[in-house]
Amino acid sequence: MTTALRTDRYELTMIEAALASGRADRRCRFEVFTRRLPAGRRFGVVAGTGRLMDALADFRFDAATVEWLAREGVVNTATLDRLHDSAFSGSIEGYAEGELFFPNSPVLSVTGTFAEAVALETLALSTLNHDSAIASAAARMVAAADGSPLSEMGSRRTHEEAAIAAARAAHIAGFAATSNLAAGERWGVPTMGTAAHAFTLLHDSEEEAFRAQVAALGPGTTLLVDTYDVERGVETAVRVAGTELGAVRLDSGDLPQLVRQVREQLDSLGAVNTRITVTNDLDEYTIAALRGAPVDAFGVGTALVTGSGAPTAGFVYKLVAVEDAEAGGWRPVAKASAGKVSRGAAKRGRRLIGADGVARAELVIVDETRDGVPDAPVDRDDLREAGASIRDLTISYATDGDLDARYRGHDGVRHARAHHAAAIAELPAEGLRLGAGEPALPTVYQ
Amino acid sequence: MTTALRTDRYELTMIEAALASGRADRRCRFEVFTRRLPAGRRFGVVAGTGRLMDALADFRFDAATVEWLAREGVVNTATLDRLHDSAFSGSIEGYAEGELFFPNSPVLSVTGTFAEAVALETLALSTLNHDSAIASAAARMVAAADGSPLSEMGSRRTHEEAAIAAARAAHIAGFAATSNLAAGERWGVPTMGTAAHAFTLLHDSEEEAFRAQVAALGPGTTLLVDTYDVERGVETAVRVAGTELGAVRLDSGDLPQLVRQVREQLDSLGAVNTRITVTNDLDEYTIAALRGAPVDAFGVGTALVTGSGAPTAGFVYKLVAVEDAEAGGWRPVAKASAGKVSRGAAKRGRRLIGADGVARAELVIVDETRDGVPDAPVDRDDLREAGASIRDLTISYATDGDLDARYRGHDGVRHARAHHAAAIAELPAEGLRLGAGEPALPTVYQ
Incomplete structure (x- = not known):
């Protein structure tokens, strides 16, 4: 064309x-x-x-x-x-x-x-x-993350073709991966993603949803634990997946405090290698504010694809x-x-x-x-x-x-x-x- | 595809x-x-x-x-x-x-x-x-323009496919036309545009450029008068195109005051029907601030295609x-x-x-x-x-x-x-x- x-x-x-x-x-x-x-x-x-x-x-x-x-x-x-x-x-x-x-x-x-x-x-x-x-916004987020990996997840907040270009630009500026499959196919950017709240809500209980996901994707998957109650979600996640659970994801709440609570809970359950991924409306400033917290990976959406202002x-x-x-x-x-x-x-x-x-x-x-x-x-x-x-x-x-x-x-x-x-x-x-x-x-x- | x-x-x-x-x-x-x-x-x-x-x-x-x-x-x-x-x-x-x-x-x-x-x-x-x-930003600009026509000119400030969608959305929300040719071809949005500063600079004088544009596009065209000095630009424009000159465009300067000066100058030169188009980094607020001024048409770029904040x-x-x-x-x-x-x-x-x-x-x-x-x-x-x-x-x-x-x-x-x-x-x-x-x-x- x-x-x-x-x-x-x-x-x-x-x-x-x-x-x-x-x-x-x-x-x-x-x-x-x-x-x-x-x-x-x-x-x-x-x-x-x-x-x-x-x-x-x-x-x-x-x-x-x-x-x-x-x-x-x-x-x-x-x-x-x-x-x-x-x-x-x-x-x-x-x-x-x-x-x-x-x-x-x-x-x-x-x-x-x-x-x-x-x-x-x-x-x-x-x-x-x-x-x-x-790319200019992405580079600031990468600096703020201080070595922790970042994923681009903003496709839904920008034009569908701009989304593909945004994933590409973020990867150039240091983001590790993207949620956008077309960016993987067209530009070779690594893609990532496991499940949304809809997947939990589809099932008759959080436990049923977690069992389904672990059965399909293995215990190394990332379970989204904040659909109902985070503490119960983490408990269910480790019970279902075992202590080899790959990661839990938090998409809401007061992150600095919540992340610490979840880390303590995971450790107390023996899931000491289970990572914590956070994805709650992040930008370079909220990423920087989480520097001291035990966050293993960040997912960034709206702020990235809109150039963070x-x-x-x-x-x-x-x-x-x-x-x-x-x-x-x-x-x-x-x-x-x-x-x-x-x-x-x-x-x-x-x-x-x-x-x-x-x-x-x-x-x-x-x-x-x-x-x-x-x-x-x-x-x-x-x-x-x-x-x-x-x-x-x-x-x-x-x-x-x-x-x-x-x-x-x-x-x-x-x-x-x-x-x-x-x-x-x-x-x-x-x-x-x-x-x-x-x-x-x-x-x-x- | x-x-x-x-x-x-x-x-x-x-x-x-x-x-x-x-x-x-x-x-x-x-x-x-x-x-x-x-x-x-x-x-x-x-x-x-x-x-x-x-x-x-x-x-x-x-x-x-x-x-x-x-x-x-x-x-x-x-x-x-x-x-x-x-x-x-x-x-x-x-x-x-x-x-x-x-x-x-x-x-x-x-x-x-x-x-x-x-x-x-x-x-x-x-x-x-x-x-x-x-579209939401465009509708506010249309309200601010209070009946004066608006054109979308922001293609260069957003992703090349998003630009086409933006022209379409602005037209739905009341913009009259777009600079983007693909939006005309794909969606039937009326297209507009005449010349940029580069056209004036290409020629050895502003007068040579205006003569070239009027010879090609007729006296009903819009002449961009702010490449060197606005007052001299307006004088040259009317001398070259005659009092039937379609419009002059202002893309810089202190608009409310400048627009009044240009209107007076055009009228004094007999170009009473020559319209004034302004295109200087406008948004809904600067458009509203020009309500009392003799502006006949607005061209909006960056603020529109970025959703005005x-x-x-x-x-x-x-x-x-x-x-x-x-x-x-x-x-x-x-x-x-x-x-x-x-x-x-x-x-x-x-x-x-x-x-x-x-x-x-x-x-x-x-x-x-x-x-x-x-x-x-x-x-x-x-x-x-x-x-x-x-x-x-x-x-x-x-x-x-x-x-x-x-x-x-x-x-x-x-x-x-x-x-x-x-x-x-x-x-x-x-x-x-x-x-x-x-x-x-x-x-x-x-």
Whole structure:
């Protein structure tokens, strides 16, 4: 199925008008960045790039699409002729999926004709804004869980396709597993889950339900013990499954206190290896509040899939440079009126890493070279530090229309998850604090 | 493409365990409702039902799906045999799409075997939670705009498929149009859009850009006048397009003051019929703040597609009754432990309408009849009012596996939009206030 109509109408009317003015083939560079992080957030996590590559591979104005656009009168015949079966011939570079970002990090750039580059605005932003918002929230939850495994269980609280992308983004940011089967099938994310309250209510008693579940799934399963009374539920669970019961799950109640009571009860019943999983409307703050409690695993739903208060990453897609054939090079461009001011010119990202392995700054390399791409950083004395190193953040995703397949599919997810783990290990410790604060790294233009 | 894997893994493990315990074919009734509205909200709008019917028609465990589940070891062979190509044979009823809802309104119910009904939990909740969150926010924006047309322009700020559903939900709740072309193609929502800042920056001057756009799209187009300097932009726009210029768009700045200045300037230039469209990070509050200003149309993005602070509707899918073959009827069931308490038994909704045509109460009819479906309200004296009437809110979507096609496709959207307009016209005036408050109608069990 083509993804070509996942596009705002004005992208196509702009192409129509640019064809008429002779500017449609002018080479342009668009960049994706955010002017600021959500209030109080210290870093963001890039996600969605692999999905975007898949969508780009399927971005084609096929005959049926062109026919619909003609019937609706969206653009004229000349524009439809131009769009029909045209393929992207430009280049894309940007941050690796899983990488951290800060205000004005040049997360993605698209260089090509105006017509082909502007057409990708909506698709690129939809994908990156959604997935990065989820990954950014997920990374904070992972930090709050302090090593305990997290599962994503929010499919029911977001759009059914967004749910699959959310499970993928959370896994990249460190979640161990998801409840969503499609995320397992499509992206290779491990899936988990055993039973809901409905299963207990289906049976004529909690004991009948537990016996049924243990008979089918074995004593290593997780029994949900809060349908009626938690203390009786735990007692019944251990009586039915034995002391080798895998886990009990708590989905309601005052968790810090309840978890301690359940741990004591399990231990007193001899179920000392039985784990406790909690899933009661958790977010990064309630996870952190359970740090001292004997919780073995967390399941997170609503807060994760809605970005924990920041459901979109705030990325914009801005024209930053146009080719100037007469002057023989590129010219930076930017909106100049009140508010929403952008910085023109092509940019690339580098991270300054101290001798101790901890990141010091987000360097945005701006160089208005003839080919529109910055190629050399200008060193700044105030950033010099013995033993410091530079990590290039900008990689190539497509060159002259050839998409790099490495970042797609299951492999892309594995790669992104590993990349994220390495990038977050470089973050200064205060960057992982949940309290509101400034970005963990300053963005420095060079 | 099948939608069967848009399902949480535990739905399938519950089916496996229920097959083993002999309870998988027990007839069950699940209901979708929310315990509360988002903080301060006075009503919600049901949306997504038509999309859910489409997804149900494609919900099938086909050979490829079963093979993947087997390979992953999600459930055993007996369960896979049961799922393979099984078709939903149950019944679905619920509120019409576009209808208003309140705490505990029985928005949707699914009656069938445990196995077939529990399998739909995730898909039903994903669809209804997302679309209803967007429609609920959209309805507040429509009220705030006080008759001025609104366009949905938020595709870039949400998942690319969620964007299409959001455009559909907003249209049902009264938005006139969307920027999203796929929403036009798939759901018949009118599409709109002309140009972005990139189009101006592509050209060597604002005047060159405006001339190109007017040449291609005619003087009736909308010119974006805030790329450099608004006053000069408006002057150039009218000089280029003439006084028949369709509209100018403002996407930044201090809107209430700016809009008045632009209106005066347009009038002084003779462009008295040129409309003003504003699109600067609007939500229901900033729209309301522009009520006195000469704004002709609003474009809303981020706030709409993220539910304006409430990105999910809070619907849950709960088992409320099970068939009790021995007792020869149905038995209400409900979770009983601390927090998240539900009310068992089958329910239907009715709205009490006063003689003046204004709604008075949300009636939830609870009747534990032998077939699991309430059939007669119990009148309450305190709700008696001369000339009052009752409107049934619960309609049939599927009977014994037959899905009613009337609520699907473009027709379904048109029907839902009309239904919403009629339902909102019944709401007490204070229900449309933006300030935080109690639900506009009390929910009364009968």
